[in-house]
Amino acid sequence: MENTFRDQIKLLSRMLFTFFFLFLILIGGLFYLIDNPETFESSKTDSLQDVTEADDKVENTIDLANGFIDDEGMEATIQNCTGCHSAQLVTQNRMSREGWKATIKWMQETQNLWDLGANEELILTYLSKNYAPTKKGRRQNLENIEWYELE
Ligand code: HEC
Structure with missing residues (x-):
């Protein structure tokens, strides 16, 4: 009788220990x-992929990653003109x-x-071509x- 009671206690404590362990894992x-x-x-990883793809995408001649118009001289402009301030300050x-x-x-x-060196000509041409003043009198x-009649 004494023995079986002990065995039961042992069994019970083992079970408790196992449940406690499983609970911790949970x-x-x-x-x-x-x-x-x-x-x-999975949708989150998809949109992350979209963002990475947008980095290389050029749509309507605007480079989506930085907002610059895609044209000759854009790379030099990005390299030299976005280090200190945003691209928008330029564009x-x-x-x-x-x-x-x-x-x-x-x-x-x-x-x-x-000193922009040889890139200055390239950048100036790029900027004055793509970000020229719009002459509107x-x-x-x-x-x-939608016009409406005054009463
Ligand atoms: C070494 C840092 C630096 C670099 C590189 C730089 N700029 Fe700037 N730029 C400035 C600072 C500082 C201002 C003033 C920002 C402000 O007013 O908040 C400024 C302002 C400007 C402005 C606004 C001027 C105004 O009158 O408001 C334009 C446009 C501009 N930068 C264009 C460029 C272009 C184009 C290039 C590349 C050739 C360039 N920046 C590269 C530091 C830099």
């Missing part, structure tokens, strides 16, 4: 899933060749922009307006 698994939800979400501007040259000179004199006509 909790560990749950925490892993919380930290890495993409394990079961939002419209200047003549002289204007771009003056901006570059200003950055060289005051902002530590390096007056604003564009409004389009698609």
Whole structure:
């Protein structure tokens, strides 16, 4: 009687230990899933792939990764003009060749922009061709307006 009781206690404690162990694995698994939800979400890895593909994609002649117009000289411009500020600071501007040259000179004199060497001609041509001032004497006509009568 004494012996079997002990055996039962041993069996019970082994079972408890096993369940406790399994419980730990379960909790560990749950925490892993919380930290890495993409394990079961294939859509997330898909969109990640889309982003990587967009890096090399050029659509409507705009390079999707940086917003520059795809043309000769774009690479040199990206290399020399996006290190200190965003690409948008460049692409939002419209200047003549002289204007771009003056901006570059200003950055060289005051902002530590390096000597662009042979790339300067390439960059100036690229910028003055693709980011030239739009000559418009007056604003564009409004389009698609729904006119209404004043009462
Ligand atoms: C060494 C750093 C550096 C590099 C490289 C650089 N710039 Fe700049 N640029 C600046 C700083 C600093 C400003 C001022 C930013 C501000 O006002 O917030 C600036 C401003 C500008 C502006 C706005 C000027 C204005 O009047 O508001 C333009 C346009 C510009 N940069 C174009 C370029 C182009 C094109 C190149 C490549 C040839 C270039 N930047 C490379 C530092 C740099």
